[in-house]
Amino acid sequence: MARFHRLVVAGWIVALVGSALLLPRFQSALTGPPLDVLGSDSYRAQEIMAARFAQPFAEQDLIVFESASLVAGDAVFQNVIGDTLRLVQELPGVVSVISPYDPRADGLISLDGRVATALVGLSGSNANRQAIVPRLIATAEAAQTGDVRIYVTGRSPLIAELVAQEQEDLSRAERLGIPLALLILIVSSGAVVAAGLPIVLALVGVTVTFGVLGAVSSFADFNLFVPNIATMIGLGVGIDYALFIVNRYREELARGVAPGPAVAIAARTAGRTVFFSGFTVLLSLAGLLLVNARIFRELALGAMTAVAVMVLGALTLIPALLAWLGPRVNAFALPGRTQQSVSFGGDRFWGRWARMIMRHPGWWAMAAVVVLLALASPVTRLNLALDTSTSEVGQQSAALGREILEREFNEGRISPLQVVYVSEDGPLDTADLDVIARLSELLANDWAVVNVTSVTTLLDRFAGNHTAETLARAVEVPEAVEAAADLINIGTGGDVAVIRAVPRWSPDSPGPLLLVERVRETMAPAAFAEQQLDAEIIVGGLSAQIVDITAESQRKLPLVVGLVVVLSLVLLALVFRSIAIPIKAIVMNVLSIAAAYGLLVVVFQEGAGAALFDFQPTGATQVYLPLLTFAVLFGLSMDYEVFLLGRIKEEWERTHDNEMAVERGLQRTAAVITAAAAIMVAVFAAFTFARLTEVKSLGFSLAAAVFIDATLIRIILVPAAMQLLGRWNWWFPGWLDRRLPRVDLAD
Template identity: 35%
Template sequence: MNDHSLARHRPGTDGALARLARFCHRRRRLVVLAWIAGVVALAIAGFGYGAAPENDFSGGDSDSAKAQALIERHFPERQGDTLTLAIRTERGIDDPVARRRIEKTLADLAASPVVGPVTSPYQDRSLATQDRRIARTTVPLTRKEVDKTEVKPLVEMVRNASGDGVTLALGGTQAEKAETPPQGSAESVGILAAAVILFIAFGSLVAMGLPIVTALLAIVAGIALMKLVGYVVPAPDFTVVIAAMVGLGVGIDYALFIVTRYKDGLRDGDEPETATVKAIATAGHAVLFAGTTVVIALMGLIVMGQRLMTGVAVATSAIVLVTMIAAVTLLPAFLGFTGHKIDSLRLPRRTSRERRTLAERWAGVVQRRPLVSAVLAGAVLVVLAAPTLSMRLSNPDASVQPRDRSSYLSYEILSEGFGPGYGAPLIFATEVGSGHGDPRPLVAAVGATEGIAYATPPQVSADGQAAVFMAFPTTGYQDEATADLVHRLRDDVLPKAPGGDGVYVGGPNAATVDTADDVGSRLPLMIAVVVAVSLVLLIALVRSVTIALQAAVMNLLSIGAAYGVLVAVVQWGWLGSALGFPTAMPITTWVPMMIFPVLFGLSMDYEVFLISRVREEYERTGDTRAAVAHGMARTAKVITAAAAIMIAVFTTSLLGSDVAVKQGGLGMAVAVLIDATVIRLVLVPAVMELCGKANWWMPGRRAPKRAPAPSAEAGESAVGEEIRV
């Protein structure tokens, strides 16, 4: 056989990826310099001139969106955001000492350039309780979007003004944002944890550093690109944190898989360039497929029909795409510099002489009792997923913030003085005049509804074309009874009330209810689309309908179990305080629809890396049992390390202060843990053992030919190599 034929039959030596890897390895200085220049340019443009986040989830055809549109059209003076000053006194607000302190605070607030006219509770007696111990006033902001750096000094000023038996607190959405500190050291902790895991897995500081440096450069470029894309497809402010977590996790994992293949090549006697080419052409091929699966799964968010969630999908996909490109271009250039020094600065360790690894022995245990193993694992997943049936969706408000926040103290004072529903007002908007009736009978009907504490008199717009009034529930923002009240008003009260036709129920509370209902109705469609598209891709990759279906079902089980654990911790409060959740609360509306595509894509990643090894062994031997055992033995270490990195990165979100981001991080960490343990260690070997040769069913596919004796080179064929056979 001539040299050309040998190259053609030698795994990982030909093809587009092989040529790319060879170029990046040989022109490593040029590639690294180009990457550094590109990252610097993107960072300057993105971080210096990128689009600001957008957090307005309103819009669409919901009742609350129509109410908001009506208010914006006829009440331009109500467009600015507001804060609420809450006041609690021991001797009453009319006490001379208390009054001086309160009036000085009001004057200091009014002197701020971002604050409009402030009405004093001494001017409007309705702003205080009957015993005059608790009072409130609205602090209007001069602009609809005020930067939190302008609001934070107001929050601190009010906090510091408390004393002499007077407690003052500033609440409102902008106050909550101003008080919420940045994620801080959470990402640094995640990187440190990943470094420790990589050092243990590789036993070398050099091998540990390559995935981290590659991932960090990719994340900086990806976040900067995400900010620039925000001009075309805006995204909310939590996107950066979520996208950074996902990017850090997949970036390190993808580099980990490639470096592992590179080290295997060197161990088999390949020269550094050959080992690099094989690693990129094989493991890199699987990385590109895995990353593409994550991107396609994220694009499933577009099905939700929410403009900002489309922005989340595009922004997060941008980071994943950059990490994929870095893995197959920047990493081979780095490998060109390290060469045989990849194992430099090693961790001393004993060399094991065991012929069978722990993973292989464990697979044998499961395969001897496959039915029992599958039933037990399935039962565990079903039990964990059961709480999902009681999942409630809402958005965080002041009542679920940390207890030391001014916004929570404001909520507590106002709830004590004016009822828990004061922070959950419903805003009713309707047209008047030109055939529309007097809104006062309507106000009376709403005020008499069970669950309504009181309703305000109607306010007619300056053009006389619209009217608004507010109603305050007897229950709080997060209470299920408040959501039920919104539905009852719309379905029963307003249709029967005089002039109830054409009345829209809006406000932040009703908008949250509408968003939760919309997510609940569209989430099954998104799940179906993501599963269907991923299924087609996986069938094309592994060329097995049975394995693709197994993967889809197992991924759904692991994500359902993660949802269930999230409900138990966050909504039911089990271990919630230990994990940093101030109180039991509903699941934030965007969390389930955001983490599903991310988790489904990541689960497919691990499926690809495991099954491709199993299939490699099966194609070689035709023995499913041996193929599963050997495949697990060959991938257990790298998949365990990859999963541990993901868990560490996602868990660091619990160190932050944003309760919604913490929910997302917890859900993703639990799902990866379940996927790497119950799914990969128990269900996969058990189900594949039960299916036997049916695992490899594919219409029109022929049975594999057994190789007479595997060569060392063929036996070390990389992840994803056999996929292209």
């Protein structure tokens, strides 16, 4: 690496420039969190509607008209609505517009007449719908007058505002976290140049990560949380990995080793540790790919890309820069600092600390475990849900429009339940229509529903019955075809119907979620009334998606945890040639993660930190946070485990004295671990200043877990447990040792 350092640096400069050019593509492609669970009922319903309707809309948004002086019956009010909708209808991607005065409309005008809503159907992928939103909002706002205010709300408009808020949050976190990380690096390393190298890797690595994701976004969507996750994880591991290598290089310089060989030694020792640590983080994050939901896979891909780029940078860019700098890595040293490595308390302090722990290991281990279990105890109250509120985006058009709808109508109008009836034996006949009518009636009589619209409700209202003959006559009338365009696929077979049920509350509240289960378990079978029809009823819509993704998360949690734990055990056994060390590492990781979960429940779910972190508690934890947090934390915890135990193993192989190995291993790594943890805590904590509660809670839980891991676990529980186990730490069956490949992190 030392011989080709100029070429390596040039390569990274090219990658940086190319990534900067791709960055706008990545940012413009961000979408809302996809709640699709592949193969689920809600996913199938969405796919059927997209494939079988002549004018399918993937999403229905709302235009809200509000006036303080006019009512919907006034001509001026009607003219504003008419003019607006004619302009909206001409926009690309808009495939359906329903006026509040349309015969199909029911309940689109408030009781006092001062608020009216129009329904707008959008087609295309998440990214395409996101692209439509700015023109839709601009068109609507351009048509408003002094008497009538116009707002556009719904899934994509709300997501557009969330994406803008996310980018603001990300910028704020970087402005806070990076300078604080640099300050910690300068104080701990004692030299400005040495402190700057990890920051260089972090900034270059995050930019290159976004560039890679920007290239991938040409054929894949990424949700709005991916940049936060990628930045959070990328900054944390990038700074840590660079710190490990720079610190080992400076140690070698301090021993009198020449710069070239010092780079080689750092790459061979700390570099191997970085590679293995990065691999374990990637392995842990890859567990999220087992969840059959796009949001987990997108978040995993973003985080894995960041980790891979940071590992590559730590193994190539950092050694190249060290080869170029040589002894100048220690330039601009702080006054009074002569030690050419990280110092956070000094080697003597950590040596005394290790001896103190190992004099009474049982008491120290018991105290640490008691504290960890106390912190973890609230996890029994963990309540998983999916909050779709948008209070964080402030006074924007979509948020204001949603607020008006919730005040004047009901919260469920934004995302109605879409119950899809599919006939497998041709066009709908009278028997099929009878089933649809019975299901429509069951829904209309349900306590959680305020409005139901279906092909049979329209036929009953305008023709007095819903027979196949009546439907056949209706499809000959253009106005009737238009009125039912989104309720039956008249032009593409006439074999699919959609029942639209508006719940009384927001789609993420218990009422609509229980309604989904009632439709699936009781209403659908009852609607068939024991008739043997070749047909199927499938429940779709946002509430159904929430039910499905919650079930998928809970179903896959044991699988993800089990697979990650087993593979980690195998990898640790390969590296440390031990049975006890991998088991101990897994148990300690689980304890630290459980403690972080407990704090997450108390601070965010139950609201103990609401005033401090400025959020409104909902009494629930976002359904995807536990799995995501586990995958990230398990991998990050392995970083410190591998770094600490790698040094202990080096000493053990040199001395075969367990107590001395633990003491010297902790003495040589505790300062770096403490500094690295302080940096990671600073980076993660910076995200608690975001406005989006999901980002706040993830940043908090990661910061809390890293703090716990670097204190209670690494500098108390690990040395105490290793002292208690003694030589059993290093026991490994001979037959297994001979058959397994060797992975060496030492020289």
